Amino acid sequence: MSVKILIADDHPLFRAAMCHALASVEHIELVETSTFPDTLTSLEENDDIDLLFLDLTMPGNEGLNGLAEVHALYPDVLVVVITAQEEPDVMAKSFALGASGFIPKSASVDCIIDAVNTVLDGETWIPASVHNASATMPNTTASNANGHSGQDDFTTRLKQLTPHQLKVLRMVSDGLLNKQIAYELAISESTVKQHVSAVLRKLGVINRTKAGIAFKNAMHV
Incomplete structure (x- = not known):
């Protein structure tokens, strides 16, 4: 059974690197977009997309707006955030809005492949470097210590x-x-x-x- 993956990023070289990294994964079909409006169009035209790699800073996507919109419109599509912003707060917000994974753009090919396999297996993927940082883990309340619990609760409610x-x-x-x-x-x-x-x-x-x-x-x- 094939898996269709949409890579949404405005940098051609990074999309090419992602395609190269995923070439070793069996039975996958890749689709690419470079703007957020084109990403929404692709999701609408391809109702069989299983996984979306979403860049947080591509044209038409302001902050986490795109992630929130995709989750509201296509709740069955698995979304993995790809970004150069590796702050714990960004990760926590991404998971609160329904992301299934978070990949820093500095991640290795092995990390990307591991993320795909983990997310497609129905699990959440987080970079190994932050596995022990509980504030970035989904479904935790450790952010209370950092004073972000109220905002995190609000972010979670947005999914409603x-x-x-x-x-x-x-x-x-x-x-x-x-x-x-x-x-x-x-x-x-x-x-x-x-x-x-x-x-x-x-x-x-x-x-x-x-x-x-x-x-x-x-x-x-």
Whole structure:
């Protein structure tokens, strides 16, 4: 049985290196994209993609926005974050948003192959260098000691949002009014109000200002 993998990264040399690294893995088919909009298009056109390697800094992807959107639209697609940013906080947020793995761009070929096999086996893959750093491990509360527990809880709650609610929240965080959001999404203002109410309830915040600020903080890397 073949596995289809989408490599989403804007650097041709890195995509080529990824393809070379994965060449030894049997029964895989590779697809490549260089921008986040193209990545969404590819996911829509290829409903049999099993695994997505997602660069956090490719064009059209601001911080962790792309990861949150992919998880909301395609919850069955396994996502492995690939990034030059190796900070524990970025890893923790990525896992809270549903990533199945986190690969620094400095990783070796063996690490990449190990990550693919581990994630396809239904397990979470974390670089060996951070296995003992519990703050970066999924499903842990060790971040309490670092003062990030509240933000981590918020990031986890984002997974409850529907794709439409996530879009509305993103626009709220950009300062758009309900009327402007309704125009941009071609929906009624009352529908926008319903989405905003649902977002506030699911995220456990009291108003749209707090929701927007918390979202910006959660997506920042």
